[in-house]
Amino acid sequence: MKQLAALLSVIICSNAAMAQEALDPDAAPVQNILVVGQRPGPALWKVSKGDHVMWVFGTYSPLPKxxxxxxxxxxxxxAQSQELLGQPGASFSVGWANSFNILTAAPFLIGIKKNADGAHLQDLVPAAVYTRWQLLKTKYIGDDKGIEEERPLFAADRLYDRGLFVNGMDKGHDIPDRIExxxxxxxxxxxxxxxxxxxxxxRAAVREFKKGRLDDVACFTKTVDRLETDLDAMKVRANAWSMGNIDAIRKLxxxxxxxxxxxxxxxxxxMGGLKGADDLRQRMRAYWFSAAEKALAANKSTFAMLPMSDLxxxxxxxxxxxxxxxxxxEPD
Incomplete structure (x- = not known):
């Protein structure tokens, strides 16, 4: 159960907190060789009311690994702040799982990433997209027959991770982790x-998830598109963030x-069948906003992390x- 909760929480949290950027097509070309060595990232945004301030750090993904x-x-x-606000997102509580017998839970957990009814990727995605997937899979993953049984959402995420890795990038989770x-x-x-x-x-939630299908072909297709066409631009954006180039960042x-x-x-x-999952996007937004207002009211100085898109x-x-x-x- 914790495995399912972790998988879905990572999808929602990391995607909310690590939005990917696309450069303005009119912007001047920038070197797409990845920058390495020590880099500062962007300067901080300052939110204030009276003498209370919240410093906001903009996160980004992907970054040079x-x-x-x-x-x-x-x-x-x-160091001068009294409180750190984590990034917005959503997670699933399965509190009883800590004491639940793993041998009893195992049958429910097996196969949660696989397609319902034994379907394969080739059965679910358009033929032309599947052909492009095979080329990228060979390039970045290799001969892995098991991934062909995974839901398009999970297969796409694995491919994206490997594509970033081979091209010298990762999702940039280390930086928020270090701040925490x-x-x-x-x-x-x-x-x-x-x-x-x-x-x-x-248990019922796991059963329903395993037997249901997700509308995830668009996710799969756009991930394939991204890896085919956007890798050089990803490096340009990663460099702009890592060097704190605000002018370039503003064009994202x-x-x-x-x-x-x-x-x-x-x-x-x-998701619609889960308690409290209705209007989830707005609820996530409101939850962060409430925490930010409380922190600003209570503290002389607060530090927060948000994706660059929210800045x-x-x-x-x-x-x-x-x-x-x-x-x-805003920073200069």
């Missing part, structure tokens, strides 16, 4: 902004395959704070 991240500004702002570890070391209060959904009947927009992959879970019939987009969370009357100072 050999990059050494070190930002004195981030460390200084975090610094806060822990310095005994700074940590507040999760991950919305937790309760599973009243986890945020459409990507992850929106379709999120929708495959969030809008599924299976730059007109419908992002920082724009919502501005609309509520908070002062927003």
């Amino acid at each position: 050999k990059m050494e991240w070190r930002s004195q500004q981030v460390e200084n702002a975090l 570890q610094l806060a822990k070391n310095w005994k700074i209060k940590y507040t999760s902004t991950t919305l937790t959904l309760e599973m009243d009947n986890p 927009t945020f459409p990507d395959q992850k929106q379709s992959c999120n929708a495959a879970i969030i809008d599924s019939k299976w 730059l987009n007109q419908d992002g969370l920082v724009a919502a704070l501005r609309a509520k009357g908070y002062q927003i100072d």
Whole structure:
């Protein structure tokens, strides 16, 4: 049960928190060789009301896997803060699983990533897309027959991970993890902004998930598209973030395959049957916003992490704070 919860939580949390960016087509070309060595990342956004301030760090994915991240500004702002807000997302609570006999649980967990009714990828995705998938699979994964039995959503995620790895990138989770570890070391209060959904009947939820299908062909197709056409641009964007190039970062927009992959879970019939899963996107947003307002009211200084999309987009969370009357100072 924890395996299913982890799989789906990772999909929702990482996709909400690590939106991928696409460069403005009119922007000047930038070197797409990956930058390595120590890099600062972008400067901080400042949200304030009166003498209370919240410093916001913009996360990004993918990033160079050999990059050494070190930002004195981030460390200084975090050190003077009383609270760290984690990134927004959603997770599933299966509290009884800690004491549940693993031998009893095992039959329910086996095969949760596989397609219902023994279907293979070739049965579910368009023939032309499947042919392109095979070429990418050979290039990045190799001879793995088992992945052909996985749901398109999970197969696409594995392919994307391997494509990033082979091209010198990863999803960039190390940086938020490091910030959280610094806060822990310095005994700074940590507040999760991950919305937790309760599973009243986890066994039934697993059964329903295993026998149902997801509308995840769009997720699969767009992931294949991304790996075929966007790898060089990914490196350009990763460099812009790692060097703190605000001018380049401001030209980024945020459409990507992850929106379709999120929708495959969030809008599924299976998710609709879970307690509290209705209007999940808005509830996740409201949950973070509430935590941010409470922290700003209570602390002289708060530190928060948000995806770059929520810092730059007109419908992002920082724009919502501005609309509520908070002062927003963007980095130069």
